[in-house]
Amino acid sequence: MKRRLIIVQAVALLLLALASCSAKPEKSKVTVFAMDTVIYLEAYGEGAQAALDEAAEKLYFLDELLSATKEDSEISKINKSAGSFVPISDEVIKQLEAALEVSRRSGGAFDVSVLPLVNLWGFGTEGAHVPAAEEIEAALQYVDYGKIGLEGSSVRLAQGMSITLGAIAKGYASQELSEMLKGRGISSAILSLGGNVQAIGSKPDGLKWRVALRDPVSAAETAGVFELSDMAAVTSGGYERYFEQDGKVYHHILDPKTGYPAEGGLISVTIVCDNGMTADALSTALFVLGEDKAIEYWRDYGGFEAVLITDDGRMLVTEGLRDSFKKSGESYSLLYVTRNGGDKCVKYQTGR
């Protein structure tokens, strides 16, 4: 068996340098490693450094609280107590409520109870490998968001179940930090949490923040650029964390129906939304749903925009991004997804 482990926390979204000739207000910044990723925060204005230092502390706190691998985290406590109700913090309640809504809307494509499968595959560990079909079958019986009982400020998992907030926690953190910083009077900042980017206001020169979308096939290339103000952009891609076995690539976003990495034909999904937590959950959900169902989700529920890159070289951009997203290079053919494409039948308009 030939196995090659690749753990890349590639940053799918990159901040593009501030280009301004005018006198710049002082920049405050902080870089921390938390939540399994490198986090970079940049803010402008009076009190910005103190606010960012507070933000860094909050990130360490959230990491301890929300990690599915740290023994003493609240998530580990919930998992160890499967079968009984456990009192939980507001932080976890908010994420579980949002997660369950996306689970219901996506028909279970998003499911925080995938942890038994994640552990079986060993993503992110030296032991990553393709499990036996029977092992996947056995783990699947414990994957069911419908058996997460959330009542008031307590949660109960059915016996054998375990959860991970890996697909939503960074978005929750960026949303919380954004609100905290705004509350401290910060009106210009950019938060980058390993590919989850959240813009507060605009750049100090008044122009929108520019965020590059990584080409999912060639890491060094840019597939497009977003111009954002008071918006989060979150990308999910199979290339972020994966391993190779016998010449085949297995990535970390799992289809809770099959127990195998999702094969919906999408290689990168970026969600642009005014709420970072929603954007994070949706990027994972739409990746699993695949092209047609992802577009159906957008048409049915709205409240966000998306850029979907398909494995056959198309870049599908929802029409709300016509002015704020520009494709780079010629690797993908651009198509706009319109709302009036009908219920099930997907219609695109060609773009450049």
Ligand code: AMP
């Ligand atoms: P993201 O990078 O936000 O798409 O989240 C991926 C992470 O979420 C994985 O590393 C898993 O820990 C977890 N995950 C994988 N598949 C799913 C899924 N279908 N629903 C919810 N969480 C998932």
Ligand code: MG
């Ligand atoms: Mg996500």
